[in-house]
Amino acid sequence: MILSGEVENLNITVLAEDSVxxxxxxxxxxxxxxxLEAVSEGETKRILVDVGQNSQALLHNMSLMDVSASSIDTxxxxxxxxxxxxxxxKMLEQIDRNDVRIVAHSDIFRPHFITEPELRYVGIQPEDSREKIEAAGGHILLGKEPFQLMAGMSTTGEVSRQTDFEEVGIALKTRKDGVVEDDNMLDDISVIAKIKGKGIVVVTGCSHAGIVNIMLQAKEMTGCDRIDGxxxxxxxxxxxxxxxxxxVAEIAKLNPSRIIAGHCTGFRAQVELYLAFREKFVPLRTGMRLSF
Ligand SMILES: [Fe+2]
Ligand SMILES: [Fe+2]
Structure with a gap:
């Protein structure tokens, strides 16, 4: 068990998603x-998980949702x-402080390309370089290990690939020492929270490490079998x-109480999740507010 402490409550607002x-x-x-807004041990944290790709749409939604950027700490x-x-x-400029933690895997700034249907750069863009993040007030905290965000909440760190059926499944390449190599998205991390008196909540971006691998790692890190979301x-x-x-069958064995999946989940997987979990499954939508 790696995660220490518990979060008293966790509120999640979906600021950006492929649908509304x-x-x-x-x-x-x-x-x-x-x-993610969470309270634990008398401390409140406001943690942004990802920033989408269109800051105009993100900031538009935040203003309609009455979410101010200035108190985001991580x-x-x-x-x-x-x-x-x-x-x-751009988000750091909105937050406008010089103490914002930027937490990610140590490989996140590597060159990163997709090769099908055509060669395209899909990694961190030049306008969001390490230097520009630091100049805008970001304190970059990179690592392969889990990063404890507060008592009861942590990143997964690098996710161990335990299942034999989950794979990245995209033609991705990186460049290391001048040599082009396959890129297995080892930088894919998620956020997990252990809720006091309840179970675990897992927040993922794209689950390139495999959603079942991520859920298994969350269980191992918390020593908790109950998955609330x-x-x-x-x-x-x-x-x-x-x-x-x-x-879907392996997720069912892990018996989560709620599944809120969208973005790159895909329509066919959403249909199968609905058929398997019925009202426990809800498609992810911009504007959702979830409480745990
Ligand atoms: Fe994505
Ligand atoms: Fe992705």
Whole structure:
């Protein structure tokens, strides 16, 4: 067990997602951003998990939701993809302080390309470079190990790949010492919270490490078997049906009380999740407010 302490309560606001709540005025974008507000040991933290890719839409939604940037103390970047990290410097400019923690995996700034259907750079953009983040007031905290965000809340750190059916499934490359190599998204991290008297909540960006691997790691890190919520993208959008069905079956064994999945989860996986979990499953939407 790695995670110490418990969070008294956790409120999650979905600031950005690929779709919006029915009849809502929010703007969608391909990407996610979540605001986590948590209290533990008399301390309140406001943690942003990812910043989507369109800061105009994100800031528009925040203003409609009455969410002020100025009290955000930490930004967790779940992985390097532009639809989770683009505009982090613009967000820091809105926060306008010089003590904002930027938490991510140590490999997040590596060169990162997708090769199909064509070669394209999909990693951290030049306008969000390490230097520009620091100049905008960000304190970059990189590591492969879990990072404790507060008592009862932590990143997963690098996720051990335990299952034999989950894979990145995208043609991704990086460049190391001048040599092009396959990129297995080892920088993919999630946030986990242990809620006092309740279970675990898992917040993921794209789950490139595999959603079942992530849930297994959350259980191991907390020593807790009860999963109250799993929120985010499961990246099954291009997965073969066999993997989707196996994933749903393995999630069912872990028996989460609520699954709120969208972004890169994909329509077919959402359908299977709904058929398996019925009212326990809800598609992720911009504007949702969740309480644990
Ligand atoms: Fe994504
Ligand atoms: Fe991604």
């Amino acid at each position: 709540l029915y009849e809502s005025p929010y703007l969608a974008q391909h990407g996610v951003s979540f605001l 930004i967790v970047l779940t992985h390097c993809h532009y639809d989770h990290t683009q505009g982090v410097v 799993v929120i985010g993208g499961f990246h099954l959008v291009e997965a073969p049906e066999k993997r989707i069905l196996r994933t």
